[in-house]
Amino acid sequence: MDAPHTAAGQLARRHRFQWWELLPWIAAIAAFFAFPTYLAFGTQLLIVILFALSLDLVLGYAGIVTLGHAAFFGAGAYTVGMLASQLGWNEPLSGLLAAAAVAGLIGFVSGLVLLRTHGLTLLMLTLCTMALLEQAANMGAHWTGGFDGIPGLSFDKILGLFSFDVLYFRSQYLYVLAVLLLCFVAVRMLVYSSFGQSLTGVRENLLRMHAVGAPVRARLVAVYTISAALAGVAGGLFTQATGYVNLSVLGLERAAGVMIILILGGYGRLYGAFVGAVAYMVLEHMLAKAYPTAWQLGIGVTLILVALYARNGIIGIGEALLRRLRGGGQA
Numbered sequence: 498m499d500a501p502h503t504a505a506g507q508l509a510r511r512h513r514f515q516w517w518e519l520l521p522w523i524a525a526i527a528a529f530f531a532f533p534t535y536l537a538f539g540t541q542l543l544i545v546i547l548f549a550l551s552l553d554l555v556l557g558y559a560g561i562v563t564l565g566h567a568a569f570f571g572a573g574a575y576t577v578g579m580l581a582s583q584l585g586w587n588e589p590l591s592g593l594l595a596a597a598a599v600a601g602l603i604g605f606v607s608g609l610v611l612l613r614t615h616g617l618t619l620l621m622l623t624l625c626t627m628a629l630l631e632q633a634a635n636m637g638a639h640w641t642g643g644f645d646g647i648p649g650l651s652f653d654k655i656l657g658l659f660s661f662d663v664l665y666f667r668s669q670y671l672y673v674l675a676v677l678l679l680c681f682v683a684v685r686m687l688v689y690s691s692f693g694q695s696l697t698g699v700r701e702n703l704l705r706m707h708a709v710g711a712p713v714r715a716r717l718v719a720v721y722t723i724s725a726a727l728a729g730v731a732g733g734l735f736t737q738a739t740g741y742v743n744l745s746v747l748g749l750e751r752a753a754g755v756m757i758i759l760i761l762g763g764y765g766r767l768y769g770a771f772v773g774a775v776a777y778m779v780l781e782h783m784l785a786k787a788y789p790t791a792w793q794l795g796i797g798v799t800l801i802l803v804a805l806y807a808r809n810g811i812i813g814i815g816e817a818l819l820r821r822l823r824g825g826g827q828a
Contacts, residue, residue, distance in 0.1 A: 536669070538782070541778070561720075563619070568626050571630060576733065582647050603725060627747060627749070627752060659671075663740065673738060676730065684767070759773055761811060772812055
């Protein structure tokens, strides 16, 4: 069998849905019933997973290093907040579509300019883009509420049937889980498509992709736009679930946090965002409870250990153990 057919067969096998891929979704549904008093935390966790998944598209698959991805998260969050506060546009699903459109537009325009660069220059320009949006939100106090943000937002029933549960977060949890599932399916189809494989080629060998005539820059701008739209959806969900939005959605802490999540979980892997988000947020919650004034020290030590001894994150550790077990079984 020739090489193209072999590669096509491997791609088809990877694309085929595996039974174990149901486990995260079963765990999420089980958590709804097992931890009814932690659904507010669970809702935030699901939103962070979607945000990390959007970053993984550009960082893990396309090799675009960015430290300003919170710009798109914040754009989506403020879009939903301003539509609700200024125009009375409180319909949840159409609000998410608007958040995706605005964040995607910002991603497209900025991508046309920023993706002409690479390396440290690109890293700094993405950070500057986020800082500019944060300052714009701070200065446009009439629409954004400035430093205080936009509190006290309320939204219509989801699909006209389910009201937002401000006390127990039951509706928010299931709503965010459903949106995350739809977005994940779309991302999974994308990364296993020929377009997704070309992104991996760009990440692995940019010069070779140029040599074979691939439209490298157009594909990078395209995935950057898609990633921005997904981050905008995550930001819109944040505003709808919490009922407020402020400058923290555009902060460096949020951008750095989602980067840490991918490093912990393993970037360039579909479920790295899931594993990393759970590990990071649970660890943060436990450390903050045990050491309120020094919890970031524990996060830092954990990140150093992962960077030194688990270059592929927690998923990489699992893959290495699985390979070792299989090797031992064959022996």
